[in-house]
Amino acid sequence: xxxxxxxxxxxxxxxxxVARRLVDGGAAKVILAARRSADLDEEASLLNKAEVERxxxxxxxLDSHEALFAxxxxxxxxxxxxxxxxxxxxxxxxAAHAVSVVHTDYVAHxxxxxxxxxxxxxxxxxxxxxxxxxxxxxxxRANYVYGSAKAGLDGFASGLADALHGSGVHLLLVRPGFVxxxxxxxxxxxxxxxTPDQVADAxxxxxxxxRSVVWVPGVLRPVFAVMKLLPRAIWRRMPR
Numbered sequence: 625x626x627x628x629x630x631x632x633x634x635x636x637x638x639x640x641x642v643a644r645r646l647v648d649g650g651a652a653k654v655i656l657a658a659r660r661s662a663d664l665d666e667e668a669s670l671l672n673k674a675e676v677e678r679x680x681x682x683x684x685x686l687d688s689h690e691a692l693f694a695x696x697x698x699x700x701x702x703x704x705x706x707x708x709x710x711x712x713x714x715x716x717x718x719a720a721h722a723v724s725v726v727h728t729d730y731v732a733h734x735x736x737x738x739x740x741x742x743x744x745x746x747x748x749x750x751x752x753x754x755x756x757x758x759x760x761x762x763x764x765r766a767n768y769v770y771g772s773a774k775a776g777l778d779g780f781a782s783g784l785a786d787a788l789h790g791s792g793v794h795l796l797l798v799r800p801g802f803v804x805x806x807x808x809x810x811x812x813x814x815x816x817x818x819t820p821d822q823v824a825d826a827x828x829x830x831x832x833x834x835r836s837v838v839w840v841p842g843v844l845r846p847v848f849a850v851m852k853l854l855p856r857a858i859w860r861r862m863p864r
Contacts, residue, residue: 626650627700632681632736634658637805639705640670641824642753646701647674649828655696657681658706681706683732684724689739701751701831702740704733709807715769722769729773734780741784741793749792753827754781758801758839761848765860785836798827800840814863816841 629646631639634656643654653675656664661678668676679696682688683706693699710725737754744750759767760774778797785795800823802814823840830838839845851859 626652628653628655628696628698630655630657630696630699630702632657632683632702632704633706634661634664634667634678634681636705636707637820638755638800638803638823638827639703640667641820642703642705642827644670645824645828647671651701653677655679655699657692683728683736686732686735689735693739693743698747699740699744699750701753702744703753704736704740705753705755706732707755710770712767712769725769726773726776729770730776730780733777737781737784741788741795744793745788745791750794751831752788752793752795753831754795754797756781756797756799758799758844758848761799762852762859764862766863782837794834796827796830796835797837798823798830798840799837799844801844816844816847 626649629643629651631643631654633639635658643651647654651674654671655677656667656671657679658664658681661680664678668678679692681692707729708725710721715722715725733754737752740752744752754777756778757771757774759771760776760778763771763775778799781795781797785797788795800818802808802811802817803820803823804813804817805820818840826838826840826842854862
């Protein structure tokens with residue numbers, strides 16, 4: 625896992641920790657892509673063992689994606705780590721907010737992943753890391769807007785991984801549970817929570833093993849196999 629790493633969502637705690645581990649493993653360059661990229665000094669300082677480039681990236685500006693990726697040269701690993709949690713209560717009353725969550729967490733990902741898959745195919749190979757969530761495995765009433773977007777992303781990425789089979793492009797789908805970090809600040813951690821460091825460790829280990837899917841922590845896989853069987857009357861009362 626050497627060469628150039630692109631982090632889409634250059635402020636993402638998980639994305640940065642994945643990039644940091646890839647740099648420790650030999651990656652020579654990291655491209656941090658985010659809005660207000662000139663303000664990424666703190667993030668770039670975490671990656672001081674590598675050359676760091678910053679580029680402007682607006683996930684919601686779909687028309688800008690293809691040209692941006694074409695300008696970046698050869699990409700060895702792409703970490704797609706942007707996203708928003710949104711406000712469930714607001715989204716239930718404000719359709720525009722609900723649409724904005726789904727646009728960023730699903731529609732923008734479809735655009736980004738399609739362009740990147742084409743680009744990596746053309747260059748002969750590469751790795752894509754996509755962050756889904758257990759929230760999309762079975763959508764809960766308590767966060768159904770975010771969960772539905774993650775469900776769509778999970779399905780799209782799973783299908784894309786199959787489409788890429790044999791192309792030299794490897795897609796890793798990561799399904800974390802509740803992650804204790806900036807995005808969830810102020811929320812009570814759910815059972816089997818993890819930290820960005822723990823998610824990054826599991827992600828990089830899975831990349832090295834060329835796995836297609838990793839749950840973080842791993843115990844969530846059997847837990848959700850059982851949860852899928854819960855009656856709907858019980859499931860609708862489940863917390864976030």
